[in-house]
Amino acid sequence: MDFVIQWLWCLLAFVVGSVVAWLITVVSIRRTSKEEALADLPGSREIGAR
Amino acid sequence: MHDVNWWLMALSFVLGLLLTFAFTIRRVKREVPETAAFAGRGPGLRAEGAAAAGAAAAGGAAGAKFAGRERGPTSATEFAEVGESGPYGVGSARAAAGGSGPSGWTVKGNEDSMLYHTPESPSYAQTIAEVWFIDEESAERGGFTHWHERGRKR
Numbered sequence: 001m002d003f004v005i006q007w008l009w010c011l012l013a014f015v016v017g018s019v020v021a022w023l024i025t026v027v028s029i030r031r032t033s034k035e036e037a038l039a040d041l042p043g044s045r046e047i048g049a050r
Numbered sequence: 051m052h053d054v055n056w057w058l059m060a061l062s063f064v065l066g067l068l069l070t071f072a073f074t075i076r077r078v079k080r081e082v083p084e085t086a087a088f089a090g091r092g093p094g095l096r097a098e099g100a101a102a103a104g105a106a107a108a109g110g111a112a113g114a115k116f117a118g119r120e121r122g123p124t125s126a127t128e129f130a131e132v133g134e135s136g137p138y139g140v141g142s143a144r145a146a147a148g149g150s151g152p153s154g155w156t157v158k159g160n161e162d163s164m165l166y167h168t169p170e171s172p173s174y175a176q177t178i179a180e181v182w183f184i185d186e187e188s189a190e191r192g193g194f195t196h197w198h199e200r201g202r203k204r
Contacts, residue, residue: 006058034163038162
């Protein structure tokens with residue numbers, strides 16, 4: 001039984017770690033649309049045009 | 051809670067953190083999706099590309115017209131010529147290599163998103179036009195959607 005409890009605590013720690021990482025990701029990386037991303041590309045429309 | 055192995059807990063926490071980062075964050079590769087329509091059309095493209103486009107694409111006439119030149123049309127009169135049978139009908143013109151358009155034409159068309167941007171659009175300045183339209187009606191006729199409409203649909 002002790003082993004299972006240990007294992008559950010480790011699982012909980014893992015989940016908490018994932019949640020923290022996910023929160024950092026969501027806060028620090030801004031969501032952008034496909035169109036905006038393409039418009040942000042420097043000189044994207046010139047490719048293949050020379 | 052008194053008999054918990056803290057080292058194992060910390061290890062699990064760090065593992066969860068690192069694995070989640072590994073799956074969610076990736077380096078951005080700055081690439082443009084290469085589609086046949088994008089590569090084959092346009093007035094400023096290489097001669098062989100223009101020849102291929104001339105056979106199939108609707109904008110082929112415009113493409114072939116400027117195939118022999120190094121760059122696309124630059125003067126308003128050249129654009130006016132193209133506008134007669136532009137890639138998206140009357141009132142549309144293919145943008146030059148730098149994305150510039152005929153003077154006085156204010157509506158920018160983006161073929162990837164099929165949206166057209168009027169100067170009121172927040173992304174007007176950063177949009178590099180592939181097609182220019184003389185007015186909004188021409189853009190609508192060409193099958194383009196107003197930049198604001200798409201935003202509301204989402």
